[in-house]
Amino acid sequence: MAGAExxxxxxxxxxxxxxxxxxxxxxxxxxxxxxxxxxxxxxxKRSPTDVWVPLGPVESIPIDQPTLFTFSRAERIGxxxxxxxxxxYVLRSPDERYRVLSNVCTHLACRVVWKDDPQDYTCxxxxxxxxxxxxxxxxxPPRPLQAVEHKVEEGILYVHLVEA
Amino acid sequence: MVARVYAWxxxxxxxxxxxxxxxxxxxxxxxxxxxxxxxxxFLAVMQGVTGIFLTVYYVPHPEQAYDxxxxxxxxxxxxxxxxxxxxxxxxxxxxxxFLHMLRTFFYGSYKYPREITWMTGVFLLLVTLGMGFTGYLxxxxxxxxxxxxxxxxxxxxxxLVGPLVERILRGGEGLSALTLARFFSxxxxxxxxxxxxxxxxHLYLVVRLGISHIPREGE
Numbered sequence: 001m002a003g004a005e006x007x008x009x010x011x012x013x014x015x016x017x018x019x020x021x022x023x024x025x026x027x028x029x030x031x032x033x034x035x036x037x038x039x040x041x042x043x044x045k046r047s048p049t050d051v052w053v054p055l056g057p058v059e060s061i062p063i064d065q066p067t068l069f070t071f072s073r074a075e076r077i078g079x080x081x082x083x084x085x086x087x088x089y090v091l092r093s094p095d096e097r098y099r100v101l102s103n104v105c106t107h108l109a110c111r112v113v114w115k116d117d118p119q120d121y122t123c124x125x126x127x128x129x130x131x132x133x134x135x136x137x138x139x140x141p142p143r144p145l146q147a148v149e150h151k152v153e154e155g156i157l158y159v160h161l162v163e164a
Numbered sequence: 165m166v167a168r169v170y171a172w173x174x175x176x177x178x179x180x181x182x183x184x185x186x187x188x189x190x191x192x193x194x195x196x197x198x199x200x201x202x203x204x205x206f207l208a209v210m211q212g213v214t215g216i217f218l219t220v221y222y223v224p225h226p227e228q229a230y231d232x233x234x235x236x237x238x239x240x241x242x243x244x245x246x247x248x249x250x251x252x253x254x255x256x257x258x259x260x261x262f263l264h265m266l267r268t269f270f271y272g273s274y275k276y277p278r279e280i281t282w283m284t285g286v287f288l289l290l291v292t293l294g295m296g297f298t299g300y301l302x303x304x305x306x307x308x309x310x311x312x313x314x315x316x317x318x319x320x321x322x323x324l325v326g327p328l329v330e331r332i333l334r335g336g337e338g339l340s341a342l343t344l345a346r347f348f349s350x351x352x353x354x355x356x357x358x359x360x361x362x363x364x365x366h367l368y369l370v371v372r373l374g375i376s377h378i379p380r381e382g383e
Binding site: 040079 | 245
């Protein structure tokens with residue numbers, strides 16, 4: 001009886017080797033892909049980087065008087081929830097235009113406070129002063145207070161939070 | 165090319181010798197019960213690999229252990245699979261270890277010259293049970309908590325030293341963060357290292373002495 005090699009067919013040894021390679025490859029893929037997926041999964045998950053937060057109905061905001069709105073947002077990373085608090089000063093002008101300023105000082109990120117006298121934002125940490133529209137009056141802050149993008153929809157004022 | 169690389173390595177590492185002494189060694193004609201040791205070894209390796217993967221997300225802290233296990237089960241890709249294999253593999257490994265021991269016992273394979281193989285096997289059984297016991301606490305759910313409460317108080321019933329042993333196991337009076345932390349340490353370091361050393365001796369002896377044949381009538 002002529003061997004498979006001589007007749008040009010597939011020898012038993014070659015068949016077994018090939019089948020082992022296919023099986024081995026399949027097993028490696030079946031085990032390896034979940035393993036890689038398991039390790040990289042959290043890295044591929046992206047939390048939304050921007051969100052519109054409602055501050056409240058515009059009619060309740062005093063006119064021409066900077067008003068502080070505070071809120072906190074909880075973010076769940078893995079199995080842990082971290083809450084971040086935000087503060088924003090809203091200035092409503094008589095002609096229904098709004099100016100929203102972050103209360104984070106541009107110097108070293110302390111929280112600024114609006115003082116009716118002498119009508120400025122004061123940073124308690126290093127005596128930085130900002131005007132009503134946010135520009136620097138005196139002290140160490142290098143930039144005006146961060147203006148926050150906002151919109152009014154159906155009488156509700158929204159601010160746009162963008163992750164740094 | 166592959167053959168030349170292999171030949172180069174073989175001349176320096178003795179790969180062919182390793183292969184022929186470990187895998188090509190002569191064995192008597194035996195039955196399927198003689199595969200239980202290999203099955204156990206395979207499961208042990210599986211437990212090691214899946215266990216290492218679980219430590220990527222698991223946190224042994226009373227406030228986070230349960231949440232991190234939940235996270236593995238529900239949110240990580242294939243987390244359910246990795247933990248599932250680890251969970252069921254643990255149970256299955258206790259079964260195969262036990263059957264392996266029964267096979268050894270009933271075929272008299274523990275006799276000369278294999279007494280030390282048997283003795284290391286006895287410790288391997290204990291370490292395996294210890295792995296099961298310490299691993300059971302780690303999810304920090306109600307079942308884990310109370311099972312460990314019961315398990316450690318059983319140790320407390322030993323005459324004289326019992327209460328002390330119970331306190332040492334728990335790291336204090338009751339179950340606490342200390343208990344979880346020390347069970348975790350035992351589960352991923354102390355017991356696995358012991359297991360590895362014992363498996364090393366066990367396998368060395370299997371290769372050195374060969375396996376026993378099935379006893380014949382009158383033996």
